[in-house]
Amino acid sequence: MNPTDTIAIAMLLPLIGAVGIALCGRWPNVREVVTLVTATSLAVVVWSLTPHIMAGERPELVVAPLFDGLSLAFTVEPLGMLFAALASTLWIVNSVYSIGYMRGNNEKNQTRFYVCFAIAISAVMGIAFAGNLLTLFLCYEVLTLSTFPLVAHKGDAATVRSARIYLGILLGTSIALFLPAIIWTYMATGTLTFEPGGIISGKLAGPAVGLLLGLYVFGIGKAAMMPVHRWLPAAMVAPTPVSALLHAVAVVKAGVFTLTKVIIYVFGVDFLFAQPSAEWLLYAAAFTILAASVVALRQQNLKRMLAYSTIGQLSYVILAAAILTPLSEIGAAVHIVAHAFGKITLFFAAGAIYTASKKTELNQLRGIGARMPWTMAAFTIGALSMIGVPPTGGFVSKWFILAGAFQSNNYVAIFTIIVSTILNAAYFLPIIFMAWFSKEAPGGKAHGEAPWPAVLALCVTAVLTLAFFFFNQPVLDLESQLVGRVK
């Protein structure tokens, strides 16, 4: 199988899976098998690409010419490879978890749920492998639309209202800002293909660069930079597997991934470094990190708190990319992975707690560690990773981001990371303490762990969070190529 076909298969496989899931809707066990088989084979297919990318190949697939010399084309490069591998691998774990969660909560319309999930994953593969901005934009919008039914899954009035905010902000920003930015780029440069070193250099200068960057940063609403972050807390009305894979990994990472890709392959790191008008991005990211942490501190609902924590962590990636040094660009890529493992664990735990006990608020969690030891152990590991304590994955990425910041004496970034670490500790540690050491409120109903597939899934991701601290060399090797090509 040559790598070019592999790209096509990686995008078609989830779609074929979606059809299979729809056809098997009447037999839930068969349907779940189809989901798992699709997820596993997708991961195998995506992983089979990695040796080629490691070897420095850049397989390309041109599907169709569109108009004006633009085409629907896909290219695999290190950043996209990492994102695709991450999303496809976690899809397996998430599918196992979904089975436990959806059945444990007797959710309705489960077939629609799995179908839309598979379509969303296909769109994520498209975003990861997109070879030009237009292709990326197409997949980006497909992802927004395919996740809408997942967010609105419950279908009651409050859910529909939240889903409307979700769609309104994501679609609105992409149409109002992202699309004009793409067209502007095209008019200025005559191309939309991602090139190592960027395409803007020499074509635009002065304040226009900063303005264009602004259109991208706020147009890519999925990256959840303040003030276009409101859709993420709103999306928490979705069933927890959706919040876990899509709103902690696939969708939000698609946002920061797109933004990082724009910074590296459209603007070019060196070019942007020399532009005073682009400096504001660092401050905006720093503001989002701190503000989101403060808001998270004040939340009472567990999932909403995790959502604000995600907003802050996403801006870590943007901050890292905006520091514009080789080490920080690696840090941005590593943080995409590290945060994914940690945050999906936290969401899995939140969903497991809901399934087992119907508890959603923070103050209900007193003493829950005794009832759900596995779940809370995983939660603890995830939380430590968010704070950045060794030996968790979160420490690795923070190390690189800080190293990059010191490399360029970027004190704003250093200050932000330190303060944010303290704030993260301030909102995660009390929960951990409460769960393990407080006495449970009297009168609570007795319950044990969530269904075993859910517990299995969250243990796997917790182990991955720990393992990433020790085994991160392949990721570093892969992403060093990124910097090597940029420099």
Place this chain on the structure above:
Amino acid sequence: MSLAQQLPALQIVVPLLTAPLVVLLRGPGLSWAAASAASVMAFVIAIAITSMVLTGGALSYEMGGWPAPFGITLEIDALSALMLLLVTGASAVTLLCGRASLAQNMDAGRQHLFFAAWLIVLAGLAGIAATGDAFNVFVFMEISSLASYVLIAAGSDRRALTATFKYLIMGTIGATFYLIGVGLVYMMTGTLNFADMELRIADVTDQRPILVAAGFITVGLALKAAVFPLHIWLPNAYTYAPHMVTAFLAACSTKVAIYVLLRFDFLVFQGNLEAHAIQFAIFLAPLALLGILVGSAVAMVEANIKRLLAFSSVAQIGYILLGASFASAAGLTASVALMFNHALAKGALFLAVAAIATRIAGLRLDDIAGIGRRMPWTCAALALAGASLVGIPGTAGFVSKWLLLQAAFEQGTFGIVAIVVVVMSSLAAVVYIWRIVECVYFGTPKNEDTTFAEAPLPLVAGLWLVALANVYFGLVPALPVTLAETAAADLLSHLP
């Protein structure tokens, strides 16, 4: 002469001569079959003509063998071919799949008359697109207009009568203005043939009558095209007409008027009148922008989905004119591509409305609440066509929006204003399409009747055909874009 050479004439003659035949056949089934057959044949002819134009350039046909400028010639270039495709395609699809919907709107005894009028509209619109003679345009315009008044009033809804009356008054004023303009040009040049006019007008020393003619013609056609603020006939006419008539006319009739406007202005006036290009842009651009804003704003609050879509059409006509008012290659390309893509999107949406109306009594938003579960296929196609209207990438609507924004970027400061307006209107489109989609899928049904009640199969099939065409031309936009680019180059080649 081979048959292929006669195609331009057959394009008009086939539906025109089938019309009396349909009246003679009388039976509702037979007359429907004959009308559909003529429509499909016209569509096939249009496809053949388009492929001939694409390979061999513009076609010219002398009616009765009389050479221009004495006889009437049919001149079919890329732009006319695209209009012919739209007109005949819309007619063929709506007639073929819409029988159930029509039967609901009128009793069997009068259907043959209705189909005859339909074919006359088809012949008239095709004639306008094909002819190369200014007066001939007027004749076909009157033919199609009079017959379309019949179509709009043909339903059982009595409110259609007042809507038609309004349309009739405004349409007649528009046609009269056009005729006055043509008369003035004839007075100064002594010819009615477009190509001949272009040559002779250069010799006219006193330009004032020509300028007045340009004014009359522009305003007259703007009335026909429902350009803001002359659009007031359109919402009611679309709302109260039988659903299939709305689908047919919304897809092509206003666009034909814009086609004549472009043709007349670029061929005859722009190259010869001093500073006319600026007048053209200054007159149309503000109206286009206002139309976009007002149409979108009203659509956002309208509760009847047919009126909602009608106001969306007012906004979309604004898009088409905005592209044209740039008077650049990119702008005209966008404008022509918009005509094609909007016809696909709006045609599909009105077909979906017709499909819904076969099962549900009212067409207000609260009437259609929650029908997504009862009519899954119809509603899915509705959402798809809606996405195309909004301009989601991967659909035809995205291609034209891209072209329009790109054309606007070339325009400097005014372009920025245009971009802001287009973007705002796109967001408004998200809102009003979303109101429908959300209502259909998440609304609480009025009565708890949740039986599966999909629309008749032909209607759903036709709807999906058009909806999938939206996706096809979004991913493989070569045909409309090539035609639009050729048309834009043709139009601009007449400028000095």
